[in-house]
Amino acid sequence: MILEEVVTDVSVRLRPVVEDDLAMFRRFAVEPGLIGLDWSGFRDAQAPARQFAIDGFLGDDDGRLMVDVGDEHGAAGYVSWRPGTLGPAKHWEIGIALLPAWRGRGIGWRAQAMLCDYLFTHTPVQRIQAGTHPENVAEQKALEKAGFQLEGVIRSCEFRAGQWRDGYLYSRLRDDVSRESPR
Numbered sequence: 001m002i003l004e005e006v007v008t009d010v011s012v013r014l015r016p017v018v019e020d021d022l023a024m025f026r027r028f029a030v031e032p033g034l035i036g037l038d039w040s041g042f043r044d045a046q047a048p049a050r051q052f053a054i055d056g057f058l059g060d061d062d063g064r065l066m067v068d069v070g071d072e073h074g075a076a077g078y079v080s081w082r083p084g085t086l087g088p089a090k091h092w093e094i095g096i097a098l099l100p101a102w103r104g105r106g107i108g109w110r111a112q113a114m115l116c117d118y119l120f121t122h123t124p125v126q127r128i129q130a131g132t133h134p135e136n137v138a139e140q141k142a143l144e145k146a147g148f149q150l151e152g153v154i155r156s157c158e159f160r161a162g163q164w165r166d167g168y169l170y171s172r173l174r175d176d177v178s179r180e181s182p183r
């Protein structure tokens with residue numbers, strides 16, 4: 001299982017959330033657009049602290065891990081997962097948000113590949129899925145490099161920026177591999 005990787009000048013690793021990370025979560029909740037296309041208006045900035053107090057973002061059914069880029073730099077962002085069902089079996093739906101300064105440096109695809117390794121190692125799910133926006137080319141490419149395949153267009157699935165919009169659905173199955181090794 002890969003939980004740590006060296007990328008150019010930084011070492012990428014997934015680790016549990018600590019209290020100091022809550023400041024980043026508060027920023028994503030109240031700084032318009034910081035999170036990217038997933039911005040859907042102001043959110044309760046105290047909600048992450050309440051969730052952290054309950055389960056440290058490592059609940060039985062959902063969670064977050066920080067994308068850590070070394071002691072000097074701190075966290076570049078976070079990855080998340082939550083359950084979904086398409087029949088009797090549970091699958092995970094994952095998400096990611098990096099701070100703008102860390103985007104486009106090979107961190108996003110590696111972090112998502114590492115999260116898949118982590119979830120396939122510690123939970124018996126067969127399927128991990130991820131949705132993204134038609135205009136989010138960086139995430140589409142990052143998912144494909146992390147071993148995901150495009151399944152199709154989900155029509156009018158998301159109300160964002162004033163209108164209903166289509167989304168792209170990707171999945172990675174337990175036996176699928178990354179197009180490139182995050183090693």
Ligand SMILES: CC(C)(COP(=O)(O)OP(=O)(O)OC[C@H]1O[C@@H](n2cnc3c(N)ncnc32)[C@H](O)[C@@H]1OP(=O)(O)O)[C@@H](O)C(=O)NCCC(=O)NCCS
Pocket residue numbers: 035036037038077096097098099102103104105106107108109110131132133136137138139141142145
């Ligand atoms: C989307 C996101 C996770 C991608 O991670 P990243 O670290 O920026 O992407 P990577 O550096 O790993 O690049 C992965 C691929 O996308 C390409 N890419 C990166 N940024 C790009 C951009 N702005 N436009 C087009 N392609 C881009 C890279 O070149 C690479 O492809 P390649 O190897 O074929 O050249 C990151 O940009 C981010 O957090 N964005 C804001 C939040 C977000 O959009 N989350 C996903 C919501 S669905």
